[in-house]
Amino acid sequence: MFSLYDNGSTRLYFYDFKVEQSQQIKLPFSHAVKPKFSADSQHILVSDGDYLYRYDLTGKSLGKAIEVPAQYGVETQTGDFLFTNSRHAIWIKHHDTGVEEMLVNDIKLARSYAWLLVAKNAYHEGRIYYYKERLGDYRISYYDLASKQHHDLIALPERAYSRSSGLTYIPNERWLVYTAYLSPEIEIKRLPAAYLPK
Numbered sequence: 001m002f003s004l005y006d007n008g009s010t011r012l013y014f015y016d017f018k019v020e021q022s023q024q025i026k027l028p029f030s031h032a033v034k035p036k037f038s039a040d041s042q043h044i045l046v047s048d049g050d051y052l053y054r055y056d057l058t059g060k061s062l063g064k065a066i067e068v069p070a071q072y073g074v075e076t077q078t079g080d081f082l083f084t085n086s087r088h089a090i091w092i093k094h095h096d097t098g099v100e101e102m103l104v105n106d107i108k109l110a111r112s113y114a115w116l117l118v119a120k121n122a123y124h125e126g127r128i129y130y131y132k133e134r135l136g137d138y139r140i141s142y143y144d145l146a147s148k149q150h151h152d153l154i155a156l157p158e159r160a161y162s163r164s165s166g167l168t169y170i171p172n173e174r175w176l177v178y179t180a181y182l183s184p185e186i187e188i189k190r191l192p193a194a195y196l197p198k
Contacts, residue, residue, distance in 0.1 A: 001044065003032055012046065014057065025059040034113040034166070039075040047071050052083055066093050068100055072113035082128075084112045090128060090143075104143050106150070108133050116167040120145075129153075129167050129176055140167075140178065 001014040009030035015022045029048040036045045044055045045065055052070035054062040065073060066083055070091075073083030079095030082103065090104040107130065109115060115130035125146035132139045132152075138160070141152045153176075165179035 001035055001037060003035065012044075014044075023057075025055060025057070027055070027059070028061075034072050036074050039077050039079065045073055045075060045081075047073070052081075066100065074117050076117065077119060082117055084109065084115070087112050090115065104128060107143070110138060114166070116169060118169045121171065123174065129169070131161075131167075140176070 001012070004011045004013070010027075010032040012025045012027060012032050012035055013022045014025065025044065027046065027048075031049060033047040033049055037043070038045060038054070042057065043062065044057070046053055046055065047070060049071060050069055052065045052073040054065045056062060065075075066081055068091075069085045070083040071085055073081050075081055081093040081095075083091050083093065085091065087109040088105070088107060089102050090107065091100055092103040093100045110131035110133050115128055118124075118127045118129060120126040124144065127145060128143045130141055130143070132141045134155075137155045138157070139152050139155045140161075141150055143150050160180060162179040168177040169175070170177060
């Protein structure tokens with residue numbers, strides 16, 4: 001799935017490898033925020049910036065995925081929805097009860113969509129990786145769904161990585177991949193004279 005920005009609006013496409021063609025999904029709004037496939041890859045989740053909607057692959061609307069405002073969301077294999085409606089928390093809508101509750105708080109995302117859910121595997125019980133702003137620096141961190149604890153992985157200068165490009169996880173290699181800027185800002189540090197060689 002990919003999107004093209006043209007004349008002030010977003011056009012959404014998916015590529016079908018079986019027929020080797022791309023097909024446009026026509027949306028009733030001009031700006032589509034970070035579309036994602038559903039867990040079964042048969043639907044698309046996309047936000048207009050206010051609410052998260054579901055569409056089938058022909059472009060037919062299946063209504064709101066979540067009743068409360070949501071700027072970005074993903075569906076888990078069990079059918080739960082994780083979503084954000086601000087940069088300060090990640091919420092969950094339970095598939096069995098329909099109840100929506102806060103899952104992760106005490107967070108300041110660089111963007112409302114700057115996070116990635118990695119399902120339970122042989123190495124952990126499930127994690128949410130995210131870009132975080134923290135007092136003048138920018139970090140890639142994760143929230144452990146089992147321990148309910150936040151952990152910082154790396155702190156980087158502001159323009160060392162693109163917070164709008166998102167994160168990708170490669171399970172076979174256990175790699176977390178992010179997009180770096182071609183020309184990152186370089187921080188100039190000042191060392192106290194006491195630490196310099198004489």
